[in-house]
Amino acid sequence: MKAILVIADGMADRPVRELDWRTPLETARKPFLDQMAKTGVSGILDPISPGIPPGSDTATFALLGYDALRVYSGRGALEALGSGTEILPCDVAFRCNFATVDENLVVVDRRAGRISNEDATELAKNISRIQIEGALGFDFIFENTIQHRGVLCIRGSKLSALVSDSDPGRVGEKVLAVKSLDNKHESKRTAEIVNKLLLEFHKVLKDAPVNKKRIKRGLLPANMILCRGAGTIPKVRPLSQIYQIKAACVGATPLVKGVCKVAGMDLIEVKGATGTPQTDYVAKAKAVIRALESYDFILLHIKATDVASHDRNPKLKVEIIEKIDSALGYLMSKIDPDKSYLAVTADHTTSLATGNHEGDPVPIVITGPFVRRDGVEKFDERSCAKGGLNRIKGSDLMPILMNLLGRTTMFGA
């Protein structure tokens, strides 16, 4: 028995005026998702708990069966890990932006004019050559990821992730000094290190050849690194140990890949998977089918639904759901229905009206040989609320799936 869990990021929504007070799932033409509802067991699911808007990181931890409230320790380290940076348990990692500041360190553009990958890569090299004086006793890694994004990782003993951001979050404000959040020695030391390092970065960046060229070409110089979301890697029991399974993730978003890596899952790279609405959905579905040969559990993560919601674009969100539906049709045509469970859900509600993650429950459907098929006919927020699973917690899903796969152990006798 195998299981595939499809997580469409932020796919769940609230009824929205532009769609005649229906949700995107209630609007889209999605024969395969509705077929799943008809043959499976449905329900609604609170990723963390009712009313609490989850991040994709905390929600993915929960959907993998972990207690997110206990294990979560910040986004930075997860994103760094998912981007391929080798993070150690002692490291403190930040999410970073290349940004443009003026001579008073006031932010002019938080994305340095949406700098290209090429320029960012060149500048990251300049930064990485910086020599740290021995006295502070730490090492650092800086890597750019996509466009203006990057990760900063501080390595050494006696560090703490309980420090604030240097990113003021908006233009026109001065870069913030990173501060201790708990007033302890470790966090004060970490803040001091990061503040010194960011000023060193600034010195190097403002004279970097790439930036001189950018100014000549009328582009904004990427002369500052803004950092936020300090985090460490949570230490959790890998899925392979808990359930005796081989598990893999197909997805393109560094944050989610980081969570999966923490859970001990293998990451499967797919050509054409971009994390954008233009992602190649069927290429991802094909990668899942190939992976089924050597894995027991595969998480397929699709980011595009969330992007459309944050952009408050109802039409695009409906279109993406219809594309996801086609990819599911492909999956359904290729799996052995007697030996496979297929589950679809969202990691959270992202509201087209607010553009934010919201705390509403998400729909969930599970198909496979031994589920208690209910009378639900459609896969959407309100139809699934009438389903046989009723309302479950995010962290309930993995035990339910693993029990169907015969991978749970009895508690008691």
Next chain:
Amino acid sequence: MKAILVIADGMADRPVRELDWRTPLETARKPFLDQMAKTGVSGILDPISPGIPPGSDTATFALLGYDALRVYSGRGALEALGSGTEILPCDVAFRCNFATVDENLVVVDRRAGRISNEDATELAKNISRIQIEGALGFDFIFENTIQHRGVLCIRGSKLSALVSDSDPGRVGEKVLAVKSLDNKHESKRTAEIVNKLLLEFHKVLKDAPVNKKRIKRGLLPANMILCRGAGTIPKVRPLSQIYQIKAACVGATPLVKGVCKVAGMDLIEVKGATGTPQTDYVAKAKAVIRALESYDFILLHIKATDVASHDRNPKLKVEIIEKIDSALGYLMSKIDPDKSYLAVTADHTTSLATGNHEGDPVPIVITGPFVRRDGVEKFDERSCAKGGLNRIKGSDLMPILMNLLGRTTMFGA
């Protein structure tokens, strides 16, 4: 106001091919259970939590309102207690089998040819006469229960239940040395005591007159005691203190009786209650009605549904459900509907397809004067999922029943 809780062991199931993808509850003709659904409030219930397969011991603790994850401490002591052995809080108790081993202590038969009660009783007497040298400072009790089954209880200070089994679980393997599971002094000492004791048992058993007779008659000698499931008695507040009630249990299974005894319930013996599919269901129902005169809360436990599931016998499971239904009809005809609540549930799902306890929720129905009657028409897994209780936890049931009886105290003011 009084309440009766009927727990049919492992009655819940998954849809199964042999019953045209219905469950046994969905297949059985059960007018009284369906009558309860029509007049009561229904729901589904996770004995422990979604996806976690419970044992009958942990599930019964939960259904009696206890936090099983906190109080559970192994099966051995519960089964011993339920079999009538006087277990003290300091004792470590094991479940035992009379077994047949060869001269190298390799197991030939784990049940000593399903030894008769008479032979086992005689051999237990031989064992009990063994004198322990004072040096080890402990005492022991060995009692046979049914056929090849028995309990071993080690009494003394500084003992621990964190020790492994001597039972290798299959024939052709050597009896295992009991070992410490936490490498602490108490468990090492307990393991040492048990290992010495089991060898003493072997010496006495192999020369016992009963075994010599058995060999002459061509039967396997019961020349070894295998032990497993070391446990202690959980210390919990009795139901009488929590809810100010008199509570009793009608049931034949030692394990469940042990749990009820820990909860401070009286055990009511019923002639004809055997824990097998041939048990006298109506005799048990009659015992419940008699007990209603002097008790506020009665748990009626029926084991046979679980036996049929483990034997993967759909027809038998359906038949047993129909017999339980008749017994419920008797109960319903005898109780005062204005003064009694009657609840029916299962302690867990036991799948006919896998033969194992599974983590799917179980149906629950509560009838009585003040329940919020819902529109559910049938008592089964899928119908109850649409009921007014929605999905509750096992440990929620007892507070709900006790509140209906006016036995809960307000939290707050």
